[in-house]
Amino acid sequence: MTTHTTTAEAWLAGRLPEEWFTGPVEVRRDRDEIVVIGTLREPQLPEDADEADHEVAARARIKSFREETRERRMEIARELEHLSGKKVSWGVRVGDREALFTHLAAPVMTRLRQPERKVLDTLVDAGVARSRAEALAWCVRLVGERSETWLGELRTAVQQVEEVRRKGPDS
Template identity: 55%
Template sequence: MITKEHDDEIRGWFAGRLPGDLFEGAPEVTADREEITVVGGIPAPDLAGSASPAERQAAAEGRLQEFRERTRERRMAVARDAERRFGRKVSWGAECDGVSALFTHVAAPVMTRLRQPERRVLDTLVAAGVARSRSDALAWCVRLVRRHTDDWLTELRDSLEHVERVRAQGPDVTHAREADAAPDTTDEQN
């Protein structure tokens, strides 16, 4: 499990290691067991005040592509260091004028066993054209749940971190098991 202390270490390391001029302000750094994702803001292109929404969108997309190409070598040097230190891949993204782009990311396979009612949900999404496959439909469902349950998931993660802290403060589990397994040598009086 990823603990808050480990997340803090990763965020702190990136805060110190990233070149100061790479992003505007501190980037968002998130991690799981397979991947660390770093997404930061970049300056919007200068446009006339009368620029249309389509022009602004296209300009932001162009700026994101320019940023990706221009910073590739510097980002890859940081990624190599981070991958050695933390043992997971680093993915990059940026946000410009309300437009976000992930340049790279890990798509980790996840095995699951589903009963017929759950499979029928996935098959319905495929038949309706919402997803191309059961795998895509399952990913769609996870994104939908994530969008609607951020508060609940945050509370759950906080609770798990509390359990980890309490567990770390408790007695050593291996010593407790050894003590339980040891024969009782006290004399019984009958």
């Protein structure tokens, strides 16, 4: 299996039980891990339910899903890990609440989760830093400055470089 997101999404669309999620899953990936996030139906509450009631109901729905689907999710994760060569983790969304179940932490001066590793990998891929450790030091110096917009532009530029490489004379 290639590591292209749509391929993983297509495989999961065919493999996941239809009753689990309200629509297609979101697939997030970096070099080390694929995170599969599905949206669960929101619990039905009385109209006068307050925010605390919604929070309790959402947490209960997430806990129920996690416990009731654990064995099947582990089986599907093993299959996808075999096909993709990456660790697979799970998460769910209920309304505007998102919960990630156990997911990979890679040692880089601290134990970073996938979103943080993606930032470091982008900086290394673009040549801004030579390693994740150097990228982490660079990030600490520039925290809060230009982060989302600039990193998005950098990822686009890296994709363009990869496209040019694919079209090169050795392709």
